Amino acid sequence: xxxxxxxxxxxxxxxxxxxxxxxxxxxxxxxxxxxxxxxxxxxxxxxxxxxxxxxxxxxxxxxxxxxxxxxxxxxxxxxxxxxxxxxxxxxxxxxxxxxxxxxxxxxxxxxxxxxxxxxxxxxxxxxxxxxxxxxxxxxxxxxxxxxxxxxxxxxxxxxxxxxxxxxxxxxxxxxxxxxxxxxxxxxxxxxxxxxxxxxxxxxxxxxxxxxxxxxxxxxxxxxxxxxxxxxxxxxxxxxxxxxxxxxxxxxxxxxxxxxxxxxxxxxxxxxxxxxxxxxxxxxxxxxxxxxxxxxxxxxxxxxxxxxxxxxxxxxxxxxxxxxxxxxxxxxxxxxxxxxxxxxxxxxxxxxxxxxxxxxxxxxxxxxxxxxxxxxxxxxxxxxxxxxxxxxxxxxxxxxxxxxxxxxxxxxxxxxxxxxxxxxxxxx
Amino acid sequence: xxxxxxxxxxxxxxxxxxxxxxxxxxxxxxxxxxxxxxxxxxxxxxxxxxxxxxxxxxxxxxxxxxxxxxxxxxxxxxxxxxxxxxxxxxxxxxxxxxxxxxxxxxxxxxxxxxxxxxxxxxxxxxxxxxxxx
Numbered sequence: 274x275x276x277x278x279x280x281x282x283x284x285x286x287x288x289x290x291x292x293x294x295x296x297x298x299x300x301x302x303x304x305x306x307x308x309x310x311x312x313x314x315x316x317x318x319x320x321x322x323x324x325x326x327x328x329x330x331x332x333x334x335x336x337x338x339x340x341x342x343x344x345x346x347x348x349x350x351x352x353x354x355x356x357x358x359x360x361x362x363x364x365x366x367x368x369x370x371x372x373x374x375x376x377x378x379x380x381x382x383x384x385x386x387x388x389x390x391x392x393x394x395x396x397x398x399x400x401x402x403x404x405x406x407x408x409x410x411x412x413x414x415x416x417x418x419x420x421x422x423x424x425x426x427x428x429x430x431x432x433x434x435x436x437x438x439x440x441x442x443x444x445x446x447x448x449x450x451x452x453x454x455x456x457x458x459x460x461x462x463x464x465x466x467x468x469x470x471x472x473x474x475x476x477x478x479x480x481x482x483x484x485x486x487x488x489x490x491x492x493x494x495x496x497x498x499x500x501x502x503x504x505x506x507x508x509x510x511x512x513x514x515x516x517x518x519x520x521x522x523x524x525x526x527x528x529x530x531x532x533x534x535x536x537x538x539x540x541x542x543x544x545x546x547x548x549x550x551x552x553x554x555x556x557x558x559x560x561x562x563x564x565x566x567x568x569x570x571x572x573x574x575x576x577x578x579x580x581x582x583x584x585x586x587x588x589x590x591x592x593x594x595x596x597x598x599x600x601x602x603x604x605x606x607x608x609x610x611x612x613x614x615x616x617x618x619x620x621x622x623x624x625x626x627x628x629x630x631x632x633x634x635x636x637x638x639x640x641x642x643x644x645x646x647x648x649x650x651x652x653x654x655x656x657x658x659x660x661x662x663x664x665x666x667x668x669x670x671x672x673x674x675x676x677x678x679x680x681x682x683x684x685x686x687x688x689x690x691x692x693x694x695x696x697x698x699x700x
Numbered sequence: 701x702x703x704x705x706x707x708x709x710x711x712x713x714x715x716x717x718x719x720x721x722x723x724x725x726x727x728x729x730x731x732x733x734x735x736x737x738x739x740x741x742x743x744x745x746x747x748x749x750x751x752x753x754x755x756x757x758x759x760x761x762x763x764x765x766x767x768x769x770x771x772x773x774x775x776x777x778x779x780x781x782x783x784x785x786x787x788x789x790x791x792x793x794x795x796x797x798x799x800x801x802x803x804x805x806x807x808x809x810x811x812x813x814x815x816x817x818x819x820x821x822x823x824x825x826x827x828x829x830x831x832x833x
Contacts, residue, residue: 616760637761639803655810666810669802689774694764
């Protein structure tokens with residue numbers, strides 16, 4: 274069914290109710306509303322569903338397809354690993370936005386998008402017709418990208434790169450590391466979810482060990498990248514707070530990761546072999562979530578190209594892709610970015626379906642990383658759509674010579690932001 | 701007859717103008733003044749200047765830290781119901797880097813005066829809620 278002017282249909286529906294005549298059947302009224310399906314209830318999807326439903330005030334039929342009833346945020350999951358937050362503090366229910374804004378919550382996975390029929394197919398075979406879809410599936414892990422590792426080994430050598438039980442597993446394994454034990458992290462290649470995330474996690478490992486008096490322990494990072502986000506700041510922080518405990522090795526030194534062996538907890542590089550590791554955190558290479566790949570929305574590298582002005586897929590004009598799955602130019606793959614992109618996509622869809630007012634896309638991101646208690650560093654920027662990509666108009670980065678007062682204020686700001694973004698997404 | 705119609709037109713204009721007043725002026729009108737009414741009258745040169753719908757859209761960048769309920773965590777100040785000229789002055793000082801905060805400097809740095817007043821109008825219109833900590 275194609276809607277030329279949805280306002281006209283909506284008005285017809287309302288007067289039909291008042292007159293109780295020809296078009297009085299509720300089913301007809303229900304069909305008059307444009308339908309938007311949001312796939313994925315993370316930072317992108319939850320924000321998109323809420324903003325679509327809230328700002329449309331009943332004029333849109335919004336369905337959130339998400340199997341979980343609550344969401345554990347990947348952002349600040351490192352703070353849970355480090356003992357700064359409880360698991361409950363980083364987990365949030367969808368109840369409030371579902372009831373407050375009349376969002377339909379389909380509690381299962383989406384198994385396919387039938388782009389020809391314009392229907393989202395759910396795991397149990399139910400088909401949801403749509404006028405627009407927002408695809409926000411997050412990432413999929415490339416289990417075959419680390420020799421010797423795979424999905425069968427993700428309990429022995431966890432990734433912890435999708436928040437939930439994996440995060441709790443990482444915390445339990447950290448708590449069990451003995452004094453003098455070795456932790457090896459296999460860091461991911463670009464592009465990946467949360468550029469500073471692995472290094473904030475290293476900081477949390479070091480903090481946990483130090484707090485437990487296990488200062489003879491060692492943390493080794495085997496990194497396929499020559500450099501990483503906020504590197505100078507992290508390395509300064511590790512030296513300052515955890516001297517001698519953390520060693521980062523780039524590809525020129527380790528000469529390539531050759532394999533890992535979960536059975537013996539061994540990590541072999543071209544340079545050294547680490548045997549009997551107390552813990553091995555493998556963060557593999559990634560792609561956009563499977564549903565995006567299966568729907569033909571991704572490029573050969575596995576990420577989804579979008580129009581920088583509105584987050585619309587360049588492959589299908591009825592589909593928007595937001596968050597980690599999208600190719601968002603200068604924006605990093607982060608929860609803040611996903612939330613920012615979701616608001617743009619929601620606005621653009623209301624513009625298309627309801628003739629709502631739209632404005633030029635504006636995006637923003639800040640990534641805060643906790644290095645040690647009261648010592649937080651940040652990186653971020655503001656962005657706009659430009660012809661080739663979403664482009665930063667201004668960026669900022671913490672400085673190595675900041676005093677402790679600034680780092681404390683940044684730590685507080687990080688806590689304030691988290692309280693704000695979860696209120697923004699879930700209430 | 702003609703005189704009567706003219707009088708009606710003026711009244712309608714004043715009526716719509718009242719809606720364009722900033723939140724604090726509206727609060728003042730309700731007897732919940734935060735600032736001296738006389739001070740507000742002088743500041744009303746910018747009252748009603750900002751496009752509130754535009755401000756609501758731009759506020760999407762702000763509300764992840766500055767909560768729309770006015771709840772304040774981690775020292776992030778609430779920014780509801782500020783007189784619009786004061787809101788604009790604070791944002792302009794971040795834009796000029798006279799105030800220290802890298803996030804605010806970056807955000808304010810890309811805002812035009814029109815956008816700052818739009819934000820001032822939107823946040824200024826949000827009601828203060830009692831018992832918000």
